[in-house]
Amino acid sequence: xxxxxxxxxxxxxxxxxxxxxxxxxxxxxxxxxxxxxxxxxxxxxxxxxxxxxxxxxxxxxxxxxxxxxxxxxxxxxxxxxxxxxxxxxxxxxxxxxxxxxxxxxxxxxxxxxxxxxxxxxxxxxxxxxxxxxxxxxxxxxxxxxxxxxxxxxxxxxxxxxxxxxxxxxxxxxxxxxxxxxxxx
Numbered sequence: 001x002x003x004x005x006x007x008x009x010x011x012x013x014x015x016x017x018x019x020x021x022x023x024x025x026x027x028x029x030x031x032x033x034x035x036x037x038x039x040x041x042x043x044x045x046x047x048x049x050x051x052x053x054x055x056x057x058x059x060x061x062x063x064x065x066x067x068x069x070x071x072x073x074x075x076x077x078x079x080x081x082x083x084x085x086x087x088x089x090x091x092x093x094x095x096x097x098x099x100x101x102x103x104x105x106x107x108x109x110x111x112x113x114x115x116x117x118x119x120x121x122x123x124x125x126x127x128x129x130x131x132x133x134x135x136x137x138x139x140x141x142x143x144x145x146x147x148x149x150x151x152x153x154x155x156x157x158x159x160x161x162x163x164x165x166x167x168x169x170x171x172x173x174x175x176x177x178x179x180x181x182x183x184x
Contacts, residue, residue: 007089011096014077023073028101030074031094033066038091048087055082106137111155113143113164118152126152130161 018027037044047053047061059082063075070078081087102109110132112123123140132138145153148164155161 004092006086007092007096010081010086010089010093011100014093015097015100018073021073023071024101024104026071027074027077028098030070031097033069034074035091035094035098038094048090055085055087058082058087102139107139108132108136109139109141109157111141111143111153113145113148113153113155115144115146115148115150115165117142117144126154130154130156132156 014027015024018024038048039045047058050058059079062078062082066075078087078090081090081093101107110127112118112126127138148166149169150165151163151168153160153162153164153167
């Protein structure tokens with residue numbers, strides 16, 4: 001079976017159950033926590049993918065780590081993944097679930113990269129200039145990257161606006177190099 005189909009099917013089933021029980025927000029938060037742990041903690045990812053560790057031990061460890069943090073429905077879902085030997089798909093299932101969640105709630109995923117931290121007024125000015133309304137629900141990920149020198153790089157779902165000083169300087173450099181070569 002196609003790996004993406006597995007993730008989509010599990011995510012869809014969990015989403016429908018969470019929607020029926022009125023737990024969409026709680027389950028979304030739980031899955032974000034699990035996905036962040038999987039992405040940022042190498043040992044956790046190794047633990048999830050470890051084929052040697054018995055499933056019962058994985059279950060016990062997950063329950064011990066997350067007992068106070070996750071909703072019981074999320075634990076039931078994790079137990080199902082363990083039972084069906086699908087725990088390695090948790091990150092892609094979480095991603096699929098949260099895509100459905102954002103579609104339903106009308107949330108726009110935005111990533112803003114700046115050279116220095118900016119306050120909310122500057123963020124709102126940037127959003128207004130590109131046509132995002134303050135009333136829209138925005139899931140903002142802020143990144144600081146001094147290498148861009150100034151300006152910003154804004155990613156809105158699949159689109160990117162690069163208004164960084166570094167990019168502008170690189171364009172000028174390419175033009176100068178191109179014109180220098182032509183003159184010789």
